[in-house]
Amino acid sequence: xxxxxxxxxxxxxxxxxxxxxxxxxxxxxxxxxxxxxxxxxxxxxxxxxxxxxxxxxxxxxxxxxxxxxxxxxxxxxxxxxxxxxxxxxxxxxxxxxxxxxxxxxxx
Amino acid sequence: xxxxxxxxxxxxxxxxxxxxxxxxxxxxxxxxxxxxxxxxxxxxxxxxxxxxxxxxxxxxxxxxxxxxxxxxxxxxxxxxxxxxxxxxxxxxxxxxxxxxxxxxxxxxxxxxxxxxxxxxx
Numbered sequence: 001x002x003x004x005x006x007x008x009x010x011x012x013x014x015x016x017x018x019x020x021x022x023x024x025x026x027x028x029x030x031x032x033x034x035x036x037x038x039x040x041x042x043x044x045x046x047x048x049x050x051x052x053x054x055x056x057x058x059x060x061x062x063x064x065x066x067x068x069x070x071x072x073x074x075x076x077x078x079x080x081x082x083x084x085x086x087x088x089x090x091x092x093x094x095x096x097x098x099x100x101x102x103x104x105x106x107x
Numbered sequence: 108x109x110x111x112x113x114x115x116x117x118x119x120x121x122x123x124x125x126x127x128x129x130x131x132x133x134x135x136x137x138x139x140x141x142x143x144x145x146x147x148x149x150x151x152x153x154x155x156x157x158x159x160x161x162x163x164x165x166x167x168x169x170x171x172x173x174x175x176x177x178x179x180x181x182x183x184x185x186x187x188x189x190x191x192x193x194x195x196x197x198x199x200x201x202x203x204x205x206x207x208x209x210x211x212x213x214x215x216x217x218x219x220x221x222x223x224x225x226x227x228x
Contacts, residue, residue: 032212046216046217049212049214055216089214096154098153098154101151
């Protein structure tokens with residue numbers, strides 16, 4: 001099973017600032033990586049697939065990069081609605097596995 | 108608009124059974140592979156199971172293999188998860204999710220709001 005490790009566990013950011021979230025895979029997942037956003041009491045929402053492609057309706061302030069084992073999600077200028085938990089997921093191997101999540105909260 | 112609405116969760120004793128349902132609308136259900144993913148409150152996401160468009164191919168996480176059965180009724184646009192021999196560690200919010208239609212990829216592009224399963228004596 002591929003282990004996905006996200007860091008840091010919590011990221012405190014001021015509105016308008018940039019946030020950089022990291023995700024590491026225990027073995028190569030190529031570009032088969034997705035990012036999800038989850039707000040309290042809500043279902044996860046797909047942000048990114050293919051390591052760098054924004055899903056439908058996702059604002060351009062969300063960008064992502066990486067391949068192999070190292071991945072990054074960047075939120076260029078945090079808006080109030082972006083404070084949430086972010087998960088990465090690999091879909092290169094079964095079982096599909098998620099990282100432990102990064103909570104982005106208000107500084 | 109894609110909608111996935113789960114139901115069937117509740118409180119069950121260890122060793123008991125429960126069947127979850129997920130009603131789909133806003134897309135051609137029979138054309139999409141579907142997943143179940145669970146989340147212990149306050150914890151991360153864990154993939155549980157996947158089923159092919161016609162139900163002929165299924166896959167499970169090791170933790171539920173032999174105890175859970177995924178199925179679907181395309182005439183009713185409904186996905187199911189039959190959960191038997193439930194354990195305390197199965198307590199979680201259970202989400203149904205649609206798999207992307209992008210060939211050769213398996214991420215989930217739409218999720219329901221979840222149904223809570225609590226296994227406790």
